Structures are given as C-alpha cells and as structure tokens.
Amino acid sequence: MTIKGDLLITAQTLTQFCDNYLQADAFKDYSPNGLQVDGGRPIARIVTGVTACEALIDAAIEAGADAIMVHHGYFWKGEDETITGTKGRRIGKLMQHGISLIAYHLPLDAHPTLGNNAMLAQAFGLTITGALYPHESHPVGNIATCTPQTADDLKATIEKALQRTPLHIASHYDVEGKPNHEPKLIERVGICTGGAQDMIEQAAIMQCDAYISGEISERTTHSARELGVDYFACGHHATERGGIQALGELVATHFGLPVTFIDIDNPA
Ligand SMILES: [Zn+2]
Structure with missing residues (x-):
C-alpha cells in the first residue's frame, strides 16, 4: 500500500x-x-x-x-x-x-511543456512559436523556427535525435522524383507527431518551409511536392515517445513513485 x-x-x-x-x-x-x-x-x-x-x-x-x-x-x-x-x-x-x-491522447500531444510536440521540437533544436491552426486554444500542431538550414542538415538532426532515418520528401524534384536543384533553406517548420501527415496542407497555408510528422501516406509525397513544403516522416511511434516519458517523470517526482518507461520497438 x-x-x-x-x-x-x-x-x-x-x-x-x-x-x-x-x-x-x-x-x-x-x-x-x-x-x-x-x-x-x-x-x-x-x-x-x-x-x-x-x-x-x-x-x-x-x-x-x-x-x-x-x-x-x-x-x-x-x-x-x-x-x-x-x-x-x-x-x-x-x-x-x-x-x-x-x-x-491529444492532451499529451498538445501540452506546451511535456507534450509530444514540445518534446520533439526540443529534441530537434526547434523553437515553438505558435499553433498550426492559429485559432486553437490548445493546439495539437505547432509552428516552430530554427536556424536556417538545408533539408539534409535537418534530416541529420532528426536521425541523430530519434536514432532512426526519417523519410524525406523534397519539395524540389525532377520527373523521377529526385531533388533537382539547390533546395531552399529551412527556417519555419510545422510539427505534429503521430499520424498527422495530412496537416501538411495547413503547414503550407501557414507558410512553413518544411513539415514534420510521424506517418506518411502515398498522397503525402504529391502534397509535399505540389505545396513546396519539404516533408519528414519520422515514424508514428518514434515521434510519440517523448510525452509519456515526460509525464512519467512528472508523476514519479510528484508522488515519489518508481516509474519505468518501457519502449516496445515499432518501425511504423
Ligand atoms: Zn499517436
């Protein structure tokens, strides 16, 4: 007891x-x-x-x-x-x-300090500046800024932070789907963990250079290219490990209980 x-x-x-x-x-x-x-x-x-x-x-x-x-x-x-x-x-x-x-679920995506988005932004060196949908009072997707960098640099940062290679869809491409010229620098990023790939449309409306989420659908590739927004699919599981760990640490401190995070590996 x-x-x-x-x-x-x-x-x-x-x-x-x-x-x-x-x-x-x-x-x-x-x-x-x-x-x-x-x-x-x-x-x-x-x-x-x-x-x-x-x-x-x-x-x-x-x-x-x-x-x-x-x-x-x-x-x-x-x-x-x-x-x-x-x-x-x-x-x-x-x-x-x-x-x-x-x-x-959503309360743990959205929490401004220990939520999944907040933890992921921190891990990627991004500073959250606002909501992806500006009228939301508890935004589940965010806008963040970073020092101007190439998509390759951001990809390397993500890979290091998650120990997992993200799937990058470049927004500049040739007919074979390969990047075809010097890509733009990324400075303004939309971010929403998990299965929020379709919010890339909103990231474009909010004038993001790139959008980061967990999953990717077939249609996401075309959206990224047509919207001119680089897309990084970083894994649903991989992007949502931060929030629950942070909540566990909070509970451990508050109640003085042993709390152990167990990562059941998931490539999706
Ligand atoms: Zn999820």
Whole structure:
C-alpha cells in the first residue's frame, strides 16, 4: 500500500492529478482520456509506454506494475465496441493482474511543456512559436523556427535525435522524383507527431518551409511536392515517445513513485 503523507495513491488520485495537469477536459478526443481500466488496487509502481499493446502489458506484469500509463489506449471512436480479439485479450490480462490503464491522447500531444510536440521540437533544436491552426486554444500542431538550414542538415538532426532515418520528401524534384536543384533553406517548420501527415496542407497555408510528422501516406509525397513544403516522416511511434516519458517523470517526482518507461520497438 502506498501512502503519500496520509494520502493513499489510488488510480483515481493519480488520474485526477494528470487530468488537471494536462487540462484533459479541454480536448475533444477520439478516445477517453484518463482512467480506462480500473485495476482496483493502490498504485505503488508504474510502467509507461507509447501504446497499450500486449507486449507492454506483459512487461508491466513482469515489472510488478500496478498501473500502466500510455499515449495510445483503447476504446477509439469507430472501433468494435466489444471486448473481444486483441483488445479482449489485453483487457483480460490487465484485469486478471489488477493493473490499471491510464491513457492520454491529444492532451499529451498538445501540452506546451511535456507534450509530444514540445518534446520533439526540443529534441530537434526547434523553437515553438505558435499553433498550426492559429485559432486553437490548445493546439495539437505547432509552428516552430530554427536556424536556417538545408533539408539534409535537418534530416541529420532528426536521425541523430530519434536514432532512426526519417523519410524525406523534397519539395524540389525532377520527373523521377529526385531533388533537382539547390533546395531552399529551412527556417519555419510545422510539427505534429503521430499520424498527422495530412496537416501538411495547413503547414503550407501557414507558410512553413518544411513539415514534420510521424506517418506518411502515398498522397503525402504529391502534397509535399505540389505545396513546396519539404516533408519528414519520422515514424508514428518514434515521434510519440517523448510525452509519456515526460509525464512519467512528472508523476514519479510528484508522488515519489518508481516509474519505468518501457519502449516496445515499432518501425511504423
Ligand atoms: Zn499517436
């Protein structure tokens, strides 16, 4: 049993703290933020990860965790509502082992200091200056600036920071799709982690030289070329490791609990 002062740390206490810190109520999201599965026991040990996949649950069981905190939880809009298949097996394991699942999606992308975008910008040496959609009060995509540099320089920085080679689509190209002349310098960058490749259109409207996200679709290549915006697909998983780690560190400090980040490798 875990006591902080005379406060028992329950899944509800932990979630309430994170809800407040991330202003979770301010977001219209595609999945519920906060406590998704109540394991029913006090929290003494936490494992964090990007996605609540079965491998992460197995690792959390092995680590003796009472709660798992993730960026990608369950119950996404439009998915099968039944607890069957992979979701059924995952939730079954959580319940069987009394492990709570706490998930934050958009609030963890958007948080100005520990969000995925903020952490990624910091890792790439970019300074966030505003929102990709200027009217959003809690922007999930950002505009950032950097010292003027070539696309190759930015690509090298990304590769070093993520230990992974990004897929770069140059906006200057010949008919074979190869860059055909000295590319422009990149100074103004749109950034949104995960599967936000289609926001490249907005990056162009906001006069960005380049746009950084996680995934790429077939259509993204043509958008980048036609919009004149260099695109860097850096991996959905790779771009969303920062936020949950930072949240875990915050929780560890605030509650004085051991929190371990477990990275289940994912090339996508
Ligand atoms: Zn994501």
